[in-house]
Amino acid sequence: MFRFLKQIKRDIEVIFERDPAVKTVWEIILCYPGFHAIFFHRIAHFCYKRKWYLLARMISHWSRHITGIEIHPGAKIGEGLFIDHGAGVVIGETAEIGNNVTLYQGVTLGGTGKEKGKRHPTIGNNVVIATGAKVLGSFTVGDNVRIGAGSVVLSSVPPNCTVVGVPGRIVVRDGVKVDNADGQIDLRHHLLPDPVAEMITTLQKRIEELENRLAELEEERNEHQDLQYPNQTKRKVYLAGTK
CATH class of the missing domain: 2.160.10.10 (Hexapeptide repeat proteins)
Structure with missing residues (x-):
């Protein structure tokens, strides 16, 4: 007791x-x-x-x-x-x-x-x-x-x-x-x-990294095209100016 x-x-x-x-x-x-x-x-x-x-x-x-x-x-x-x-x-x-x-x-x-x-x-x-x-x-x-x-x-x-x-x-x-x-x-x-919130935050961060990387690759591609085909680049600028 x-x-x-x-x-x-x-x-x-x-x-x-x-x-x-x-x-x-x-x-x-x-x-x-x-x-x-x-x-x-x-x-x-x-x-x-x-x-x-x-x-x-x-x-x-x-x-x-x-x-x-x-x-x-x-x-x-x-x-x-x-x-x-x-x-x-x-x-x-x-x-x-x-x-x-x-x-x-x-x-x-x-x-x-x-x-x-x-x-x-x-x-x-x-x-x-x-x-x-x-x-x-x-x-x-x-x-x-x-x-x-x-x-x-x-x-x-x-x-x-x-x-x-x-x-x-x-x-x-x-x-x-x-x-x-x-x-x-x-x-x-x-x-x-919160494991769900942590996962969402991680995914958002990864998406931002991929978007930044994609923008860098597009910029590099444009620069490469300008160096490789300078005449085409000038023609595009000329045509854009005549419109």
Whole structure:
């Protein structure tokens, strides 16, 4: 019971730390579906570990209808999980989540097959997974990782990386410190690189280079023609002047 209360206390604290809109503890207790989902999951997981599977699933099922967040009672969740907004979040049976993790709406921690055993991802500490991201399969996402909105991650991610795109690719590795010096989590997921915008910018730059090169080639061709056929050039100038 003491451990359960400690976890709930930490779950409330992280909402104050990461959500500037919150005003009071009662607001969290009464109005935050992310907190409700985690609260009921901890009860369901307690039942699941004691093999009270039906009761665990009933609690999980009821919680999903109330919150719009589906967490299988078998999932292992550390302290300080913050589910912001929460609608559409899905966490599978064998998923494992470390401490101080932040999930935004539409995130899926899912499996890629029907095999028994471990088939969902393991998420490290201080991880931020942005809106609509999908992490699918049995692999590890390291500590201090940031996953961009709409990304689809299908393989392991080392610690201290930023991942974006479909399929997910690492765009920052150890170059940017994900957790600040004071230990707070960097929630600025809206500043993650946009792979589509980067590709468009690269294509625009390439088109400009090709246009400049084409203009240079046309100028060289005209100069070459002037040197090779000077009489024709004079005739063109004369005809242009008589019009």
